[in-house]
Amino acid sequence: MILGSNGAGKSTIIKSILGLVKPSRGSILFEGEHELTALAPHQIHKLGISWVPEGRQLWGTLTVYDNLRMGGFIEADDAKISQRIGEMLERFPRLAERRDQVAGSLSGGEQQMVALARALVSGPKLILMDEPSLGLAPIVIRDVFELVKEINASGISILMVEQNVRQALKVAKWAYLLEVGRVVENGPSDEIANNESVREIFLGGRH
Amino acid sequence: MDLFLQQLINGVIIGSTYAVVAIGFALVFTVLRVINFAHPEIFMTGMFAGLLAGSHISDNFFVVLIFGAIGAGAVGLTLERFVLRPLRGRDVLMTLIGTLGVAIMLQNGMAKFMSPDPVAYPKSLQVSLLLSDDIILTSTQAVNFIVSILLLAGVSFYVRKTRYGRATRAIAERPDVAAAFGVDVNRVSQVTVALASVMAGIAAVSVGILYGSAWAFVGLFYGLKAFICMLVAGNRYFEGVILVAMMLGVIEALVTGYVSSNFRDVAAFTILICVLYFRPNGLFGSYDT
Ligand SMILES: Nc1ncnc2c1ncn2[C@@H]1O[C@H](COP(=O)(O)OP(=O)(O)OP(=O)(O)O)[C@@H](O)[C@H]1O
Ligand SMILES: [Mg+2]
Numbered sequence: 001m002i003l004g005s006n007g008a009g010k011s012t013i014i015k016s017i018l019g020l021v022k023p024s025r026g027s028i029l030f031e032g033e034h035e036l037t038a039l040a041p042h043q044i045h046k047l048g049i050s051w052v053p054e055g056r057q058l059w060g061t062l063t064v065y066d067n068l069r070m071g072g073f074i075e076a077d078d079a080k081i082s083q084r085i086g087e088m089l090e091r092f093p094r095l096a097e098r099r100d101q102v103a104g105s106l107s108g109g110e111q112q113m114v115a116l117a118r119a120l121v122s123g124p125k126l127i128l129m130d131e132p133s134l135g136l137a138p139i140v141i142r143d144v145f146e147l148v149k150e151i152n153a154s155g156i157s158i159l160m161v162e163q164n165v166r167q168a169l170k171v172a173k174w175a176y177l178l179e180v181g182r183v184v185e186n187g188p189s190d191e192i193a194n195n196e197s198v199r200e201i202f203l204g205g206r207h
Numbered sequence: 208m209d210l211f212l213q214q215l216i217n218g219v220i221i222g223s224t225y226a227v228v229a230i231g232f233a234l235v236f237t238v239l240r241v242i243n244f245a246h247p248e249i250f251m252t253g254m255f256a257g258l259l260a261g262s263h264i265s266d267n268f269f270v271v272l273i274f275g276a277i278g279a280g281a282v283g284l285t286l287e288r289f290v291l292r293p294l295r296g297r298d299v300l301m302t303l304i305g306t307l308g309v310a311i312m313l314q315n316g317m318a319k320f321m322s323p324d325p326v327a328y329p330k331s332l333q334v335s336l337l338l339s340d341d342i343i344l345t346s347t348q349a350v351n352f353i354v355s356i357l358l359l360a361g362v363s364f365y366v367r368k369t370r371y372g373r374a375t376r377a378i379a380e381r382p383d384v385a386a387a388f389g390v391d392v393n394r395v396s397q398v399t400v401a402l403a404s405v406m407a408g409i410a411a412v413s414v415g416i417l418y419g420s421a422w423a424f425v426g427l428f429y430g431l432k433a434f435i436c437m438l439v440a441g442n443r444y445f446e447g448v449i450l451v452a453m454m455l456g457v458i459e460a461l462v463t464g465y466v467s468s469n470f471r472d473v474a475a476f477t478i479l480i481c482v483l484y485f486r487p488n489g490l491f492g493s494y495d496t
Contacts, residue, residue: 018387019386020383020387021385022384040391041383041386041387042386042387042389042390042391042392044387045386045387045388045389046389050388051384051387053384053387055256057256057381057384059376059377059378059380059384060378060380061380061443062373062376062380066373069370069373070373070374070377070385070388070390071388073370073373073374073377073385073388073389073390074388074389076370079232080368118388121386150476
């Protein structure tokens with residue numbers, strides 16, 4: 001996971017990996033062989049990189065079902081997509097009830113479920129999650145972290161940005177601390193959790 | 208009463224063509240974020256392509272329509288490749304000038320090579336249909352209407368039920384997210400411009416048949432009205448654009464019938480100004496840009 005204060009450049013890192021912003025220098029390697037900075041966003045997605053954007057960014061005018069279909073856009077085989085979406089709707093029963101509603105009309109928690117499901121439909125290898133708990137009630141946040149763990153356990157890598165540092169550090173294996181665009185600390189999550197400055201800034205001091 | 212009915216019919220028919228041109232504007236605008244000022248001239252090119260096919264190849268109705276589609280589609284694709292794509296992401300003024308330049312070229316080029324005056328369409332399809340003693344629905348009007356309605360139904364199906372059509376709406380609402388989920392924005396832009404152009408070309412041929420002529424400056428007339436329809440309805444819901452286009456056609460026809468054709472355009476602009484004053488995003492809302 002990546003932690004850092006507002007404006008540290010966390011979302012910018014994610015957008016750079018996705019190809020939505022072009023870094024002025026440096027390179028981004030995926031699986032040690034794909035140079036992402038040379039690719040367009042749709043090509044990067046095809047390598048197996050998916051996204052849960054900050055603030056969800058669903059297509060509010062599309063139905064829940066169509067949001068999920070767009071999540072699987074690269075799969076041209078309709079039957080395969082229907083099957084994958086079927087699995088998602090089983091996993092998220094709340095969404096099954098709302099499948100024909102426009103996504104803009106859902107509650108924040110439901111929208112976050114759609115955002116997670118949308119990221120999963122294409123069967124990615126890596127999901128970039130930008131503050132998946134943003135604006136959610138504590139009980140829903142717990143569900144989201146449960147899901148993140150589950151997704152990760154199913155073999156999908158996750159790079160997560162979170163303001164809910166305490167909970168995120170429990171889920172994550174490795175953490176990076178970002179300050180104005182630079183990685184200033186990185187290490188196993190439990191070490192970072194005990195780091196002096198991290199405790200001070202993000203975990204509300206010692207206790 | 209018969210005047211009313213007659214003008215209602217006339218209005219709905221012309222409105223259906225406004226709708227096709229307006230949807231073309233809206234499609235291209237929502238996907239490429241460009242007001243394609245050349246769109247009305249693509250319509251005009253289609254009209255002449257149909258005319259040329261009709262007088263030199265065959266006056267079969269479908270052949271003429273297909274050539275209208277091909278002519279307009281070819282111009283649309285060329286425009287996309289050589290003007291819109293290189294200017295993507297640049298200042299809006301650049302695409303504005305670019306498309307306007309192409310519009311002027313097409314218009315004056317056609318006036319020079321064909322004629323600045325209306326050129327007669329092959330007359331073989333023109334028969335009048337009498338609904339009653341007083342109300343006339345010509346077969347060419349019916350053809351124009353049916354062609355437009357089929358095009359509108361087709362594009363509605365496209366954006367709601369097909370993979371690329373959904374991508375069109377996804378780009379319209381959130382271009383970045385669409386790209387990050389595998390949509391090749393260049394490719395969809397190309398398909399969108401082609402689709403808008405082909406629709407315009409087909410509708411233009413049916414208008415050419417309706418009025419019995421093609422005219423190098425016809426784009427001004429339909430383009431302006433279609434543009435008004437898109438602004439009044441907002442670009443968010445195509446059904447809204449279609450509804451407004453039909454209503455504008457009817458209002459214009461009624462004004463022409465009961466007041467004077469001189470006031471027709473005054474009515475259209477008055478509606479535009481009133482709606483934009485109270486609802487700047489149009490009656491049915493627009494995508495954020
Ligand atoms: N490496 C960088 N070089 C130049 N500008 C940067 C860099 N990283 C971030 N910025 C700029 O800093 C601003 C904030 O960046 P970003 O949105 O990535 O922050 P964030 O860490 O996600 O903040 P938040 O916690 O508020 O979401 C943006 O305007 C971005 O363009
Ligand atoms: Mg951010």
